[in-house]
Amino acid sequence: xxxxxxxxxxxxxxxxxxxxxxxxxxxxxxxxxxxxxxxxxxxxxxxxxxxxxxxxxxxxxxxxxxxxxxxxxxxxxxxxxxxxxxxxxxxxxxxxxxxxxxxxxxxxxxxxxxxx
Numbered sequence: 001x002x003x004x005x006x007x008x009x010x011x012x013x014x015x016x017x018x019x020x021x022x023x024x025x026x027x028x029x030x031x032x033x034x035x036x037x038x039x040x041x042x043x044x045x046x047x048x049x050x051x052x053x054x055x056x057x058x059x060x061x062x063x064x065x066x067x068x069x070x071x072x073x074x075x076x077x078x079x080x081x082x083x084x085x086x087x088x089x090x091x092x093x094x095x096x097x098x099x100x101x102x103x104x105x106x107x108x109x110x111x112x113x114x115x116x
Contacts, residue, residue, distance in 0.1 A: 001044050002109040005101065008040035012099045026091035033098040034073045041070055057105075 012033045019029045045054050058068035065071040071079075080090040106112065 001048050002106065002111045004047075005040050005044040006106065006111055008043075009037050009099055009101055012036055012095070016095055026088040026095070030091035030094040030098075031073060033095045034076065037098045038070060 015036070016029055016033060019032065024032075045057060048054050061070045062068040065075060076094050077090055080093050083093075085093055
């Protein structure tokens, strides 16, 4: 399941390039990238067989983001603003980070994300 999640998230750079060609702005592309990653997170958890592993992931997200299903789009925007970014820099940063997954969890499950 972890590999599937990495594969889904790994599609974002190629999709982002297509969205740019279609003339979509940075905010819309960031929203789409966010939705792909967020939905992949939820789907992966729904398909996991071990409820204790799901509970651990949800607890991690609750502690880290205040939400067991991960950060909201708005939270990510605010985090990037706090990092000193503004305007389209915020959204480009979100797009870039949306393809990166947790090294810790990848190692735990023996997964190496494919290079973009």
